[in-house]
Amino acid sequence: MAAVQGDATDEMLMVRYQRGERKAFVELVRRHNRSIYNFVLRQLRVPSVAEDVTQDVFMRLVQNAAEFKHEARFLTWLYTIARNLCIDQLRKLSHRRHASLDQPARDSADHTGTQLLGDTISDPGPHASAERNALSSEVRSSIVKAVDSLPDDQREVFLLREVASLPFRDIAEITGVSENTVKSRMRYALDRLKDALSDFEEYARALR
């Protein structure tokens, strides 16, 4: 059964969960709780809040399971829920936000169990991977800081693209803007990151 569920698409698992199969829901949580948590964490930048919101995302999934149509994309639906909850939470936090909020995020980035996003979206060789894992905490902090400093709309698109690995078409659907707007925001986000991380560009060339 586990093998079958491992081969099943998210949409198939969701349909099974609609029929009452709890194992399908367990598999969905196992597949997506990490990326959802990272998306929420980078949006809200408070680990404890991100943890609660991640749980809320899956509870919204449970409550609205009957509304899911099997022809829809599960990830689009799931990240739409996550984005809406993040927006609600940001509104609540907006008046309390201050500089010290960034500190826990940096602490989280320093966690020894972290994995570079580049490992999942590119295919570097073993040598490059080893080299990349050797990046200093200063580099990691700089990356996190650069992402956090992006404007909200650009950061949102950047995270959906890099963390959730969603195509631009789906991101456009989630954010409610055109695909060209999404690409434009992504382009601006990458340009800003390029400027922020220019010191490390030579290092990146050395890895190739």
Next chain:
Amino acid sequence: MDCEKFDRIVLDLLYDELDELTTAAAKRHMEHCARCRAIGSGLRATREVGALPLVEPPEGLELRILQAEEQAAQLLPINKRLGRGLSLLAGYAMRPQVSMAAVLMLVIGSSLFFLRTQPGDREHVLVTERGVPENDNEIVTVRPKKADAPEPSRIAAHATASPLREDGAPRRDRAAEAKAPAAPAAPPQAYAAAPAAEAARGATSLGAAADDKDVEGSEANADPDATYDAAMAAYRDGRYSEAQRRFDEIANQGGAHAANAALYGAQALRRVSGCPTAAPRFEEVRARYGGSVGSDAAWQAADCYRSLGELSRARQNYELLAADPSYKARAKEAIAELDQRVADQELAARRASAAAASPAAAPAAKGKPAAAKPATSSK
């Protein structure tokens, strides 16, 4: 590809969302365009350097989510829970194996239902000679089927009219047998004696016998069925002389009704003149028609001879009937009864002769011959 188009697709190129042809075209453009090559390589380097480190979710988050889901499922409204249950059942029901099994069960079930209920609520059904269901407390007479005519015969209820159902014997299918004597080579001499003029006169007076409406309508056309019905009506009404005449006419004319008409004619003759006259007629019918009609006639003849005390002739007819499966049992019983009767007669005769030899025994033997006297009732 030009630089403007490259700017539009550069992000798709970066994230491998382009088709192969466009990707190849973009790469060819980058080879000879320094600006676009710089943009492409810059974005790729930024993406690699700016790879966001993923954080592992806190320990226990997954467990907490699953526990929360379990609690939420318990708090689901009953209608949503029912909906999920139905959806689950429907999911199983839509599987091909289940669907095929359901269809198979439906076919078997409906077949059993119809097989069980089709014959009605009776355990067995009595039918007439033509396969028509018969009422339980009704004795029926059957108008023989017209040769080569598939329509079912009409059934007339009458308590005593049928000589074909004596002793409640099972009916036999006489439909085929009725066809066999349909065209007699020559009418029996007794039947031939009926004058044609009398037949014509009898035909004009049939309206009086018509409690059967069909008879009235069809008599003028000399319909064989109507003629037979008229004769049967006369028989049922107790007008045995008329019935005999009509039956004899039908038998003489031949046709599908001839055999049964001959049998009924002999039966009517028995009513009119008694067994001394009717017994030979029954034997003639038996000899002429054979089959089931012949067996019926033989039974009647044997009955007549037995009532007349002509036990040897009665026995001859019973022995003939012993070869007929439908009369076999009854015929054997009758033969045994006759044998016993003969034995009793012989015993009585011996006693009578002994009494005659001994004067003292004479008074005792005086009543014995009376016991051997045959029954006189012949009607």
